[in-house]
Amino acid sequence: MTPSGAAAARVRIAYVVLLILLAIAPWLGVYPIFVMKFLCFALFACALNLLLGYTGLLSFGHAALFGMAAYVCGWVTTALHWPPLAGLLAGMVTSALIGLVMGAVSIRRQGIYFAMITLAMAQIVFFFCLQARFTGGEDGLQGVPRGTLLGVLPLNGNVMYYFVAAVFVLAYLAIMRIVHSPFGQVLKMIRENEPRAISLGYRVDRYKLLAFVLSAALSGLAGSMKTLVMGFATLSDVHWSMSGEVILMTLVGGVGTFFGPVLGAGIVGTVQDQLADKVGSWVTVIIGAIFVLCVLAFRRGIVGEILAFLDRRRDAKAATPPNQGDNGTGRAAAAPSAE
Numbered sequence: 001m002t003p004s005g006a007a008a009a010r011v012r013i014a015y016v017v018l019l020i021l022l023a024i025a026p027w028l029g030v031y032p033i034f035v036m037k038f039l040c041f042a043l044f045a046c047a048l049n050l051l052l053g054y055t056g057l058l059s060f061g062h063a064a065l066f067g068m069a070a071y072v073c074g075w076v077t078t079a080l081h082w083p084p085l086a087g088l089l090a091g092m093v094t095s096a097l098i099g100l101v102m103g104a105v106s107i108r109r110q111g112i113y114f115a116m117i118t119l120a121m122a123q124i125v126f127f128f129c130l131q132a133r134f135t136g137g138e139d140g141l142q143g144v145p146r147g148t149l150l151g152v153l154p155l156n157g158n159v160m161y162y163f164v165a166a167v168f169v170l171a172y173l174a175i176m177r178i179v180h181s182p183f184g185q186v187l188k189m190i191r192e193n194e195p196r197a198i199s200l201g202y203r204v205d206r207y208k209l210l211a212f213v214l215s216a217a218l219s220g221l222a223g224s225m226k227t228l229v230m231g232f233a234t235l236s237d238v239h240w241s242m243s244g245e246v247i248l249m250t251l252v253g254g255v256g257t258f259f260g261p262v263l264g265a266g267i268v269g270t271v272q273d274q275l276a277d278k279v280g281s282w283v284t285v286i287i288g289a290i291f292v293l294c295v296l297a298f299r300r301g302i303v304g305e306i307l308a309f310l311d312r313r314r315d316a317k318a319a320t321p322p323n324q325g326d327n328g329t330g331r332a333a334a335a336p337s338a339e
Helices: 003-028 032-055 062-078 084-106 111-131 158-180 182-192 194-199 204-230 240-253 260-279 282-297 301-319
Strands: none
Touching: 003 032, 003 158, 032 062, 032 158, 032 182, 032 204, 032 240, 032 260, 062 084, 062 111, 062 204, 062 240, 084 111, 084 204, 111 240, 158 182, 158 204, 182 194, 182 204, 194 204, 240 260, 240 282, 240 301, 260 282, 260 301
């Protein structure tokens, strides 16, 4: 087996182990609500990573996509009595449409200008949610029902857990397929060298816009699932600080890696959950310290640094010359004399 084939086999084994752990987590005494919330934010981070890590676009407006989908899903399932799958779809479509408008306005700019435009448009969505009646204003939407799956299985307990886990796994696989597709390779080229992509005839703005809409739809799926899991949607879901949190998750785990955003979501979520009651508002200071530490010590994020270390070790082994054959004495044969 080649080194690359062995590495791919190890990655597949690791994913199988993680999938088994995810399947048996409720039977190991892990709090299901915590895991479901973690999966929602992990999907949110993966959606942002599709735009930031593989297209090179830093958006500060993804909270608007996440939060608006949360409100729409909560409203249609509460006021219109739609089933949960229809609520998820409604949230995704809403976020995709907002992402289409936001992306069409912002992709013509780059760098900090792109980020500031997305932030400004996200603030427009925030103030809309603050004033709209269907969102509940500062009180938010409360008591959102989970409903039943296909009108048969009530989404309670383990049924809800495995439903969220299945949605996350399918979305994660979809992101991997997008990145490995020809479309994903073009996105990487745009990230690395946009002028070259333009010179090769690619319509860069269209690729960026489609990447933005895909990221928006996945963010909407994450926000909709979060509403069904937690049973409420609030202004914190659409506040600009939520965009900062998901960017932090992505950076800590590793931008441009598949598993990095998942790990980052786990770290940030665990710190918030375990320390919020003990240290109060100081939890933001601790998270900020973690971010500074990662920026100084792990420039590529945790998963990115691990992958870089493995690449360096593999390159070092490849550069090491093979041992000379021994001469029957257990020692390497001496090189022939130049005389």
